[in-house]
Amino acid sequence: MNSKPLYNRLQQHISLDRSSFHTPGHKCSGFFGSGMLELDLTELPDTDALYEADDVILQTENLLSELFRTKRSLISAGGCSLAIQTMLRIASEKGRKIICARNAHRSAVNAMALLGIEPVWIYPRGQKNGFTGRIYAEDVKQAIDADSRITACYITSPDYYGELCDIGKIAEVCHSRGVLLLVDNAHGSHLGFMENDLHPIHLGADMTACSLHKTLPVLTGGAALNIADEALAENAKSAMSLFGSTSPSYMIMSSIDICTDYFLNGSGTEDYRQCERRVSRIKQLAKEKGIAQPEGICDPLRVTLNTASAGICGTEAQEKYFGEYGIDCEFCDGKNAVMICTPFNSERDMKRLETAIKEMPSGRNEITVNTDLNNAPERVMMLRDAVLSDSEVIDVSDSEGRTAADTACPCPPGVPVIMPGEMITKEVIEIMVASGIKKIRAVRN
Ligand SMILES: Cc1ncc(COP(=O)(O)O)c(C=O)c1O
Known part of the structure; x- marks a missing residue:
């Protein structure tokens, strides 16, 4: 039995010397010094x-x-x-x-x-x-x-x-x-x-x-x-x-x-702007490789790569490319990989990311994952009543006609397919199944 399971796992993770492209923004870089x-x-x-x-x-x-x-x-x-x-x-x-x-x-x-x-x-x-x-x-x-x-x-x-x-x-x-x-x-x-x-x-x-x-x-x-x-x-x-x-x-x-x-009183703004310029070169590199990224006005420090446009899903890209070069992404889903960059990423981190991007396949070879719902499900109960109701976790396959007591989201940062108080329909079930959601909390009948 591991006597300090979480503590030991964190120490072990630190010893891997990974490049953090996830939160927190200080990236455990020693910014606070000792004595905290x-x-x-x-x-x-x-x-x-x-x-x-x-x-x-x-x-x-x-x-x-x-x-x-x-x-x-x-x-x-x-x-x-x-x-x-x-x-x-x-x-x-x-x-x-x-x-x-x-x-x-x-x-x-x-x-x-x-x-x-x-x-x-x-x-x-x-x-x-x-x-x-x-x-x-x-x-x-x-x-x-x-x-x-x-x-x-x-x-x-x-x-x-x-x-x-x-x-x-x-x-x-x-x-x-x-x-x-x-x-x-x-x-x-x-x-x-x-x-x-x-x-x-x-x-x-x-x-x-x-x-x-x-x-x-x-x-x-x-x-x-x-x-x-x-x-x-x-x-x-x-x-x-x-x-x-x-x-x-x-x-x-x-x-x-x-x-x-x-x-x-310090170099914060200057450092963040320098990071912005560095990240813009990384985004440009991905663009030249033909990897799709969000269009329009976007967060200058976030690298979001539509890995599906290179023919691989985000989780596979984490394993085969980013993971291989010591990178931990903030998030990966069926289509995308998300990286949060801050000035507390070292130049070595940035180079690792560039290398992983260069190694990724190029050319458009889109994979499709259907997680879009065409219409909002019907609301049959107030949000508050549904969340605070007597509820139970049931198999998604058995949930048609039931009222959701919790949100269900194909990938947590996206748009929930169902919200508490809404009726679970066949279409909702199809999307949940396609997204790998197997259980849902529903209001008890
Ligand atoms: C869009 C959004 N809002 C709010 C939160 C909650 O933030 P916190 O984890 O700081 O409580 C998150 C956390 O991931 C988030 O992604």
Whole structure:
């Protein structure tokens, strides 16, 4: 029996000396120096308290607000999930009917269920090569105009593949109708430091939830809620305390401080822009090889390769090419491989990635995986009722006519084929089976 199973496995993984193209953004590069563990403190008379911050934590948040040019920024040691819960709680004070992009992360779906928010789904359009596609301002406009009770619009941008929505246009539509724009910017904390500022809070979003740890040098679990309007900040702390642990990690919170200082007083922006230029050469190399990548405005630091266009699925590419050169991808699915790059990747990492790309087969030899649903399944129960119902896990093959109690997604970052409260149809089952989903949680009959 292994006495310290997780600890030993992590040590073993580190000894493999892999190139990390996944989170966290600091890539275990030694950015924080030694001594971080000694900061595992708690709320003491001189260390302030997250939900009642009026001393050093407030100062940390004010510096973060300066960095992101917001009216208010809150730190989270409970990941972006906590920032999303907080954002939805704040928005729910205005109303409980919210337009929501169908590719919402499960933390948002669950938070909506807990808060009694009823989402009105809108679907991303323009899917190509297995990427998610984007939410368009016209669709947001149509959804708002169809229901006068809509008070907010919730979208995810960037999506997992790095595709960015036109936040400026969507914000214009929302604001002209008195609707808040909330953006899950989990994967885009770095976007404001790029050559062209792409951060959604600077393009018109009212609030953004940012998973700092994914793309910036912050310890895993460190995130921020950015707020553009003072009025929305009033009850923000109490909203966060509704969901957050009463023991937020001081290591995580202070790592946010170190990151903020790196940008405000150090070489952060310069390093990220240099990384942007380096990654652009890698993207160009893949393009020259004929490997398809997301089109339109995208996250400059994310390398998303449609390996299917080279005739191999993403998981096979991880095994045969990326894995072979010591690379760990962020994510692979039937069609794509996703790599998160930051300045904390060494030049050796970048060279390894280039070599793997060069080795991949070239020429278009598309493989197809059908995971697209043509119509939204019928909703037969409220989201909240379905999530909180008495439920059971059943075989997908036996689920026709049942009501889903959980989301099911062909590949987690994509568009869920079914949401809680929706009826499971034959078409839904076919897609789940084709995607390898064998079990589903359903409301008990
Ligand atoms: C789009 C999106 N939103 C939210 C989250 C939750 O972020 P965290 O893991 O920081 O809680 C994730 C996590 O992968 C995500 O991909």
